Amino acid sequence: MTDPASYRPQAGEIPTSPGVYRFRDPHGRVIYVGKAKSLRSRLNSYFANPAGLLPKTHAMVHTASSVEWTVVGSELESLQLEYTWIKEFKPRFNVVFRDDKTYPYLALTMGEKFPRVQVMRGDRRKGTRYFGPYTAGAIRETMDTLLRVFPVRSCSPGVLKRAQASGRPCLLGYIDKCAAPCVGRVTPEEHRALAEDFCSFMGGEAKRFIARLAKDMSAAVAELDYERAARLRDDISALRKVFERNAVVLAEDTEADIFALHEDELEAAVQVFHVRGGRVRGQRGWVVEKVEDSSTPDLVEHLLQQVYGDDGDSHGRLPREVLVPVQPSNSADLAEWLGGLRGAKVDIRVPQRGDKAALMSTVRENAEHALKLHKTRRAGDLTVRSQALQELQEALDLPVALLRIECYDVSHVQGTNVVASMVVVEDGLPKKSDYRKFSVTGAAAADDTAAMHDVLTRRFRHYLLDKTAQVESSQLPDPGPAPADADNVVPDTTTPAPRNRFAYPPNLVVVDGGKPQVNAAARALADLGIDDVYVVGLAKRLEEVWLPGSEFPVILPRSSQGLYLLQRIRDEAHRFAITFHRQKRGKAMTVSALDGVPGLGEAKRKALLARFGSVKSIKTASATELMYAKGIGHSLAASIVSHFAAAGSAGDAVPTINVTTGEILET
Known part of the structure; x- marks a missing residue:
């Protein structure tokens, strides 16, 4: 292990300006990237007393062999540079949010001559519109349903080339789930218009398309074109099926991503609901190993950096609102950075009340279950145990x-x-x-x-x-052999003593x-x-x-x-x-005047109260009257009478009260 004193910068070398710093190991690899309002103050905290650092930070400074820094003009620039370096070097000691599963997106390659709709995972590509994320089963069903109404090309480049060479469309072209631009059934412009309509529908304009198809269906009925009216009716049914799959949870103009997290001392689970057009369009989750000295605002800041920065071209997918459980560190600079990615203002805030706060609690519950599931899977694996x-x-x-x-x-x-x-x-x-x-x-x-x-x-x-x-x-004497007369043998029917x-x-x-x-x-x-x-x-x-x-x-x-x-x-x-x-x-929250009666258990107390209705009536009852209650015999009745007589003479008539609130429960 390296001694931090061996590479500690000299006094006065470190500037007091804001900036970003990097720790490198003996092989030159970047192992940690951080930012600071004052580089001198922050870096000195690593070297002033290394023995007092938290375990992971202690391991980091003893693994590193050098530190370097870059001065920037503002905290916003430091935020951008920190993210760039974390993405480039992937330092081992930084918090890294890893998806707990791979989520598919519905994507349209609008950059191609004939746009193609397909299910895509992994890195984003320029010129491609993404919708989702979805679960694997839901996305296939959604895509299959929409191709009925918007027959956009969905075949691979190889199938497209073969169809163009042969002059015959593929199977989807024959069953009307593709407009077959490959063989000239529609022009490239008409096919692109279909793709644009597909994007508009997925982007939240479903009601406009359904209303337009309903109007066309009415016109077809008026013209007695019942066959076309029937096709339009089926198209409307298909669109409504997709449209109603996601329940409306917020106002229809709401465009927001709602984040929540659940953490313990070692890990944190994060969940996000993507709300578009007031509907939950998708859900994602991450589980991250925490850094000891990182607070919840720091976690939220790194989360938003990685989620939206890793999405590449975020224009059109980064929403107007980002709802978080706590305000992230450098909230104003982070909002400005996200606004630059989106090309419009992004509002980062914590919902306090109303529907958004209620939905936030649902997202938080999902995060809690995700962390429990993560730990259960760890515990359930034989090799891991x-x-x-x-x-x-x-x-x-x-x-x-x-x-x-x-x-x-x-x-x-x-x-x-x-x-x-x-x-x-x-x-x-x-x-x-x-x-x-x-x-x-x-x-x-x-x-x-x-x-x-x-x-x-x-x-x-x-x-x-x-x-x-x-x-x-085990030291008891052996009972000896069984009697010779088998008729007199008593079978052993005793059960073993419980462990x-x-x-x-x-x-x-x-x-x-x-x-x-x-x-x-x-x-x-x-x-x-x-x-x-x-x-x-x-x-x-x-x-x-x-x-x-x-x-x-x-x-x-x-x-x-x-x-x-x-x-x-x-x-x-x-x-x-x-x-x-x-x-x-x-x-212990309640005590009763009947508690001190010898031999009077809970069942008999309930029987007395059921018979007489209150403790006051029990106190004034005679021994003969008390014996009418279930389970109360002569001696117990006499004991109850003598108990209350003694309590009355001592001035100790104690009602049943709630010891927390002082409320009288029995009188």
């Missing part, structure tokens, strides 16, 4: 294979309703039947470390008890937290005399892995499958703990 377990074992220097991993998390709100969760992963997959929940009370609920010590102690005390019980059962819940110890215990939580967990195992279970902690801030007694954490590479596995386990433990905490908190 095996690689993750092996990487984790090697990184932590463990002598045993990680066949079973347990993860613990503590959840509470300001020290109330403290709970903990235990989730289990075997062979890299969750084993939900072994998940456990813990309620933490008393001194153990004082703080997170005490709660973690208590939970680990309880869990592994059960394990030791189960282990002892198994040893004792104890904590019979299997894990190879690795993961706790959600840093050094204090790890040391508390290790101390709990040491107090029980358990020395064959290893403990690590995963801290959320920088995804550091802590070992017991260690002064420094283990830093796993951001692309490590082992880190992905730890993160998934930690997130699952957090989800499970939060769910249990909310359930417990919900039950």
